[in-house]
Structures are given as structure tokens and as C-alpha cells.
Amino acid sequence: MKSITYGDVSFKAMSQIIKNYIQSDRNCKYKISIGTDSQNFDVTKVVVVVAVWKVGNGGIFFYDIKHVDKISNLQ
Secondary structure (H helix, E strand, O other): OEEOOOEEOOHHHHHHHHHHHHHOOOOOOEEEEEEEEEEEOOEEEEEEEEEEEEOOOOEEEEEEEEEEEOOOOOO
């Protein structure tokens, strides 16, 4: 995963960063969103995002981009 703030991180490191982020201010509410999308051209570009929103106070996010052989059938 990648982060503008933390650079390249492993899944385990991302999990720990999120845990520390939430524990740093337990009085706030948090919302976690996980999503994916893709684009098909000569290859398929697949993007995964994990976002943690500290409601009313910004948040942090992580993303991963992979280019794979063109996906022409989702079955």
C-alpha cells in the first residue's frame, strides 16, 4: 500500500498506523471506507483504497495500484 503521508507500507504496517491513528483520539468518531475500481485499456488498472475519516477533522488514506492482464470477463 502507499500513502502520501507514510510512503510505501506493508498491509501489517498500514493496520498498525490505522490502529494508532484511531487510538490517538478516542473521543472522536471515525469512519473507515474500503473501495476498489478499475479501468480497461490494453491492460486493466486496478486501484484499492482504504480511507479513515476522523469525522469533522480530516483523515488518512492508503492506496494500491496494480496493472494486470486485460480483464475481459468477470465470471
